[in-house]
Amino acid sequence: xxFLAFGVAGWxxxxxxxxxxxxxxxxxxxxxxxxxxxxxxVLLLSIGYRKHGTAPIFKGVKLGTTAVDPVVQSLTLTDIVxxxxxxxxxxALALDAxxxxxxxxxxxxxxxxx
Amino acid sequence: xxxxxxxxxxxxILVLVAxxxxxxxxxxxxxxQILLSGVYGLLLVLLFVVLQAPDVALSMLVVTxxxxxxxxxxxIARTRAGGVDADDDDS
Amino acid sequence: MTRRGIRxxxxxxxxxxxxxxxxxGLSGLPxxxxxxxIYGFLINHRALPQRHTTNAVTATVFDYRGxxxxxxxxxxxxxxxxxxxxxxxxxxxxxxxxxxxxxPPEDDVRSDALRLFGMLALAAGALVALWLIAYGLVTxxxxxxxxxxxxxxxxxxxLTVGYRPWTRRTKEAALDPLEGVGASGYVVIGLxxxxxxxxxxxxxxxxxxxxxxxxxxxxxxxxxxxxMEVAAANLILYKEFLEEYIVPLARRGG
Numbered sequence: 001x002x003f004l005a006f007g008v009a010g011w012x013x014x015x016x017x018x019x020x021x022x023x024x025x026x027x028x029x030x031x032x033x034x035x036x037x038x039x040x041x042v043l044l045l046s047i048g049y050r051k052h053g054t055a056p057i058f059k060g061v062k063l064g065t066t067a068v069d070p071v072v073q074s075l076t077l078t079d080i081v082x083x084x085x086x087x088x089x090x091x092a093l094a095l096d097a098x099x100x101x102x103x104x105x106x107x108x109x110x111x112x113x114x
Numbered sequence: 115x116x117x118x119x120x121x122x123x124x125x126x127i128l129v130l131v132a133x134x135x136x137x138x139x140x141x142x143x144x145x146x147q148i149l150l151s152g153v154y155g156l157l158l159v160l161l162f163v164v165l166q167a168p169d170v171a172l173s174m175l176v177v178t179x180x181x182x183x184x185x186x187x188x189x190i191a192r193t194r195a196g197g198v199d200a201d202d203d204d205s
Numbered sequence: 206m207t208r209r210g211i212r213x214x215x216x217x218x219x220x221x222x223x224x225x226x227x228x229x230g231l232s233g234l235p236x237x238x239x240x241x242x243i244y245g246f247l248i249n250h251r252a253l254p255q256r257h258t259t260n261a262v263t264a265t266v267f268d269y270r271g272x273x274x275x276x277x278x279x280x281x282x283x284x285x286x287x288x289x290x291x292x293x294x295x296x297x298x299x300x301x302x303x304x305x306x307x308x309p310p311e312d313d314v315r316s317d318a319l320r321l322f323g324m325l326a327l328a329a330g331a332l333v334a335l336w337l338i339a340y341g342l343v344t345x346x347x348x349x350x351x352x353x354x355x356x357x358x359x360x361x362x363x364l365t366v367g368y369r370p371w372t373r374r375t376k377e378a379a380l381d382p383l384e385g386v387g388a389s390g391y392v393v394i395g396l397x398x399x400x401x402x403x404x405x406x407x408x409x410x411x412x413x414x415x416x417x418x419x420x421x422x423x424x425x426x427x428x429x430x431x432x433m434e435v436a437a438a439n440l441i442l443y444k445e446f447l448e449e450y451i452v453p454l455a456r457r458g459g
Contacts, residue, residue, distance in 0.1 A: 002120055002237040008128045010227045012135040014220055019139030021216040022209060027144045027189055031151055034182070035139050038158060041174075042131065043231075045165045048245065051119045051238035055166045056245075056261040058253050059343055067261070068166045069245035070252075074265040077173045078277045081349045081435060084181045085284035088442050091189045092291040095449065098193045107208045119238030168345035169262045172337070176350060180357035181439065188446040192453075 005046035012039035026094035026104040030087050037083050041076050048072035127161045148186045152178060256424065258342040266347065267427045271406050275391050278434060282388050285438045292445040293377075323365025330358030338432040348428045352435030360443050368451055375444050380437050387434025394423055394430065 016035035023029040048069030054061065056070040098104050101112045134154040141147040155178025162171035235241065252264040266274050338351030363371040395406040 001125070003232065004120060004125055004128055005237050006231040006234060007228070008132045010224065010231055011132050013227065014224050015136050015139045017223070018216060018220055021220075022213045024142075024209060025144060027186060027193070028142070028147060031144075031147055031186065032139050034151065035135050035154075038135070038154075041158070041170070042128075042161065045162060045167055045170065046237060047234065048240055048242075049119075049165055049238055050240055053166055055168050055345070056249055057168070057259060057345060058249075058261065059259040063250065063253055067249045069240060069242055070248055070261040070265050071242070071245045071270070073167050073170050073262045074270060076167070077170045077262070077347075077349060078266060078274060080170065080173045080177055081353055082277055082280050082284075084177050084185075084353075085281050085288070085438065085442060087182070088185050088446070089284045089287045089291075091185055092288045092445075095189055095192055096291050104193050110208075119236075169260075169347065169350065172345055172350040173353065176353040176357055180360055181353060181442075184360060184443055185446050188450045192449050 005049075006043065009039050009043035009046060012036075012042065024105055024107070026097070026106060026109075027091065029106070030090045030094070033090070034083065034087060037079070041080065044072045044076050121164075124161075124164050127157065127164055131157050131161055144186075144190050148183055148190070151186075152183060155179070155182070256422075258424065260342055260344065260347070262345075263341050263347045263428070264424070266349075267424050267431070271395075271427065274431070275395070275406075278388060278391060278431060281435065281438055282384070285384070285441055288442060288445055292449060320366050323361060326361055326365065327358050330361060331355060334358055334436075338428065341428055342425060348431035349435055352432040353439055355432070355436040356439035356443065359440055363443075363447055371447070375440055377441070377444070380441050380444070384434055384437035384441065387430050387432075387437060390430035390433070391427055394427055398423075 013036055016032050016039060019032035019035065020029050023032060048071070050066055050068050053066045053068040056067040056073070058067075094104050097109055101109060103109060103112075131154070134150070134157050138147060138150045138154050141150055155174060159171045159175050159178070162168075162174060248265055248269060249261055252258055252261040252269075256264050256268055258264040258268075334351045334354035334357075336351075337346040337354055338348055341347030341351060359375065362374060399405045
């Protein structure tokens with residue numbers, strides 16, 4: 001039962017990879033990449049969880065109460081904001097490919113000699 | 115076998131997140147996929163709150179409600195209006 | 206067999222093998238809820254006495270692991286530069302777009318109630334975003350979350366008020382320097398410590414009073430620099446993408 005958290009993270013990663021591999025559309029591919037990234041967020045936060053822990057904010061909370069790990073939370077929150085711009089870069093590349101060749105199908109783009 | 119530290123609330127949201135991810139990855143129509151992705155983002159916000167991470171939940175919330183739909187919808191509109199309808203509608 | 210069929214046929218066994226290895230690795234982790242990492246334990250106990258910030262996550266992002274955050278900020282900067290290079294129009298195309306600006310495109314919002322709501326929502330959203338940034342050291346929040354929220358509040362302008370107010374209020378000439386100031390501000394604050402003989406990014410101003418706006422010393426300045434950069438970078442992204450949508454609409458006559 002405890003393995004459910006890590007198991008769900010692993011399942012999300014695998015299903016995201018499958019969606020990205022059999023994709024017919026570059027925009028669909030970008031959204032599958034966001035699914036793969038979200039699996040890492042779920043895994044990181046599940047690793048840092050402590051039994052009966054509260055959030056690592058100590059305003060009004062006595063110092064010394066059990067709190068979950070703040071280091072994995074810091075990694076995750078900067079990653080979420082950065083991934084927006086990286087996915088925007090991928091979408092901009094897809095738009096550029098569409099302008100040059102008229103299609104966003106990865107199979108047809110592979111045959112295109114720009 | 116140690117007692118489960120996974121509260122039923124966390125377990126149910128984890129199962130919903132797994133279903134949401136499967137739906138987002140296997141949806142073919144990109145317009146439907148961005149709507150599903152918005153719902154999946156809100157499910158992730160719930161999961162992060164329940165895993166005691168309010169900062170992470172805040173950043174996921176602001177990102178998944180405005181930033182992602184805006185850029186993906188513009189990309190969809192641009193690649194449809196460009197002439198070749200590259201959007202696949204099967205399944 | 207189509208290319209996609211070959212890919213699907215190869216993907217399923219490969220992902221099966223990957224899944225087996227992944228689940229075998231995940232089963233070796235300590236059970237859920239029994240994380241014994243000492244670093245997080247130490248930060249939870251020392252962030253408030255040392256840095257006077259009640260939010261341990263913000264203290265980690267901007268102080269204890271501030272060097273990593275500088276690297277991530279530059280990933281943001283590089284990605285936005287890439288998008289701008291790809292999508293910003295060349296000089297002859299932008300002249301054509303400006304001559305189209307004479308007639309507004311048909312997607313101007315006509316309902317007054319919607320425009321009023323848009324102005325109020327922008328004001329409320331901007332206030333909440335500024336509160337998130339300013340009190341990020343005390344309660345959940347911080348430069349990253351508040352920066353994206355501020356950019357989203359301005360993005361609401363296009364949706365509810367119209368195309369003309371949006372282009373008037375988001376000039377590239379204003380956003381590009383703001384983003385640069387935010388990115389370089391981080392480095393300048395770190396270099397200020399280096400110049401006075403201490404290691405890079407040391408807290409020069411001393412910790413303040415915990416639980417108030419003035420807590421954490423140079424941590425709060427780094428917080429504002431990151432917020433400025435994230436907000437400006439996101440607004441540049443929205444502007445570039447919306448121009449892709451608006452300009453063909455205007456050229457076709459609305």
